[in-house]
Amino acid sequence: xxxxxxxxxxxxxxxxxxxxxxxxxxxxxxxxxxxxxxxxxxxxxxxxxxxxxxxxxxxxxxxxxxxxxxxxxxxxxxxxxxxxxxxxxxxxxxxxxxxxxxxxxxxxxxxxxxxxxxxxxxxxxxxxxxxxxxxxxxxxxxxxxxxxxxxxxxxxxxxxxxxxxxxxxxxxxxxxxxxxxxxxxxxxxxxxxxxxxxxxxxxxxxxxxxxxxxxxxxxxxxxxxxxxxxxx
Amino acid sequence: xxxxxxxxxxxxxxxxxxxxxxxxxxxxxxxxxxxxxxxxxxxxxxxxxxxxxxxxxxxxxxxxxxxxxxxxxxxxxxxxxxxxxxxxxxxxxxxxxxxxxxxxxxxxxxxxxxxxxxxxxxxxxxxxxxxxxxxxxxxxxxxxxxxxxxxxxxxxxxxxxxxxxxxxxxxxxxxxx
Numbered sequence: 001x002x003x004x005x006x007x008x009x010x011x012x013x014x015x016x017x018x019x020x021x022x023x024x025x026x027x028x029x030x031x032x033x034x035x036x037x038x039x040x041x042x043x044x045x046x047x048x049x050x051x052x053x054x055x056x057x058x059x060x061x062x063x064x065x066x067x068x069x070x071x072x073x074x075x076x077x078x079x080x081x082x083x084x085x086x087x088x089x090x091x092x093x094x095x096x097x098x099x100x101x102x103x104x105x106x107x108x109x110x111x112x113x114x115x116x117x118x119x120x121x122x123x124x125x126x127x128x129x130x131x132x133x134x135x136x137x138x139x140x141x142x143x144x145x146x147x148x149x150x151x152x153x154x155x156x157x158x159x160x161x162x163x164x165x166x167x168x169x170x171x172x173x174x175x176x177x178x179x180x181x182x183x184x185x186x187x188x189x190x191x192x193x194x195x196x197x198x199x200x201x202x203x204x205x206x207x208x209x210x211x212x213x214x215x216x217x218x219x220x221x222x223x224x225x226x227x228x229x230x231x232x
Numbered sequence: 233x234x235x236x237x238x239x240x241x242x243x244x245x246x247x248x249x250x251x252x253x254x255x256x257x258x259x260x261x262x263x264x265x266x267x268x269x270x271x272x273x274x275x276x277x278x279x280x281x282x283x284x285x286x287x288x289x290x291x292x293x294x295x296x297x298x299x300x301x302x303x304x305x306x307x308x309x310x311x312x313x314x315x316x317x318x319x320x321x322x323x324x325x326x327x328x329x330x331x332x333x334x335x336x337x338x339x340x341x342x343x344x345x346x347x348x349x350x351x352x353x354x355x356x357x358x359x360x361x362x363x364x365x366x367x368x369x370x371x372x373x374x375x376x377x378x379x380x381x382x383x384x385x386x387x388x389x390x391x392x393x394x395x396x397x398x399x400x401x402x403x404x405x406x407x408x409x
Contacts, residue, residue, distance in 0.1 A: 016390050023364055025371040054397060057346040058365045062262045066254035072271060076278055078250060166239050168246075198243045225239035 013037060018048050022055065077171030079197060163190050163200040165208060167215055168223040171197065181218060184211055198223075245285055248294055249278065255367070256298060262362030263306045265351045273309070277302040299367060300377045303359065310355050338402070345399040357392035360385050 013034065020026050021034040038044045073079070169178050178199060182189055186204035193199050203211050208226060215224035256277065261270030281288075281298050288297050339345035350358065363374035364385070375382045 015393070016386055019389060019393065020371065020386065023371065025364075051393070054346075054393060054400065055365050057342055057400065058350065058361060058396065060343055061346045061350050062258055062362075062366055064254055064258045068253055068257065072257075072274075075271075076253070076275060166236075166243065168243070194243065194247070197246070223239060223242065225235050227236040227239055 013044055013047075015047065015051060018044065019051050022048065022052055074172065079172065079175075079193075162202060164205075164226060165201040165203050165212055166223065166225050166227045167199045167201060167221060168197055169199075170220045170222055173220055177220075181215070181220065184214070187211060241290075242285070245288070245294070246282070249281055249298070252295055252298065253278070255295075256302065259299060259362055259367045260302055260306075262350070262366040263302065263359060264309075265353065265358055273302060273306055276305050280305065296369075296373060296377065299363070299369070303363075303377055306355075306359075339399065340404070342400050342403040345403040346396055349396040349399045353392060353395055357388050357395060360388040361392045364389060 017026075017034065018038070021031055021038070024031075026034060038048050167182065169181070175193070178193070179189065182199065182201065186207040188202040190200040190202055212224045212226060215221050253274070257270065257274045260273040260277065261267055264270045264273055277298060280301050284301075288294060339348060350361075353361065359378055360374055363369045363377055364371065369377065371382050371385045375385045378385070380388075
């Protein structure tokens with residue numbers, strides 16, 4: 001039985017305690033103590049390595065598939081553009097895996113391939129981007145998208161038009177059907193739908209209330225609301 | 233909340249749910265131990281999240297709320313499967329394989345052994361593995377999600393680890409390195 005610098009036998013740390021350290025579930029003081037013991041004791045380090053390897057195998061057995069297959073998106077009633085990387089780039093999700101990575105002790109380089117380190121880094125960058133706020137979440141990727149190859153009557157870009165309404169349809173609706181439903185006098189579609197499936201509109205001010213009421217009463221429309229101040 | 237703000241909030245939440253789907257799917261696969269069942273659970277969870285989004289409290293963790301929805305739906309599914317039978321307390325049950333059973337196990341690789349173990353794990357043990365190892369939740373978060381004490385999370389993790397390790401040790405490369 002090897003001894004730690006504190007004189008405690010290495011068997012004084014159980015596998016459960018080592019696992020709790022690996023899983024970032026020890027209090028800060030206990031985690032620091034565990035880290036010091038493991039760093040100083042080859043037997044404990046070997047046990048920690050074995051447990052870490054087991055976790056890696058479990059993660060490998062249930063791989064993270066991103067983006068989702070198109071057929072699954074269709075089954076969930078989501079349009080294909082839900083796979084657009086901009087969806088991730090504009091979401092302000094707090095990634096628990098990234099948080100755990102921050103809590104957990106540093107890992108040997110040889111395990112990096114199992115953890116998808118690039119993905120964690122991307123998610124951390126994503127979290128940093130949270131401060132941009134709701135308006136940017138909604139609009140930031142839209143200007144970079146190419147214009148549609150066709151436009152319905154009355155939807156030609158107008159640099160002076162500002163978004164003053166928002167419409168969402170049932171999941172899975174075809175863009176052509178959505179545009180057809182929006183094809184009303186005084187309605188101008190601003191750009192492409194967002195990754196969340198929301199369509200931005202400019203409606204002539206005198207017609208906005210009536211148009212939105214009509215749209216809200218349309219079966220495939222889930223949401224039709226006036227909105228102000230969305231930046232172009 | 234004014235209508236415009238409410239509309240924008242709904243769009244934002246929907247966007248966050250969509251971005252979260254790949255990790256939710258992995259969690260669902262881990263919970264059920266089966267890709268097809270996992271996708272069924274994913275679909276049910278996504279539908280429930282959308283239909284009950286008004287119940288999510290802004291300022292709390294949306295991801296954890298959805299994980300809990302998935303976990304509860306999975307528990308409902310398991311209860312539906314458990315027709316009349318003898319109730320066994322998972323904490324008392326002996327779920328590790330005996331020597332005879334171990335001798336019959338053959339695996340092509342360690343990963344093959346873990347795949348088999350994830351399928352064979354008792355559901356209660358698979359829940360904590362999915363929460364802690366796959367979803368990266370802390371023991372406290374996993375305990376809150378599963379409505380069990382932290383000590384139970386730890387004991388189930390320990391049993392799950394031994395369950396998996398037994399099989400991995402039967403794989404060609406032997407002991408987990």
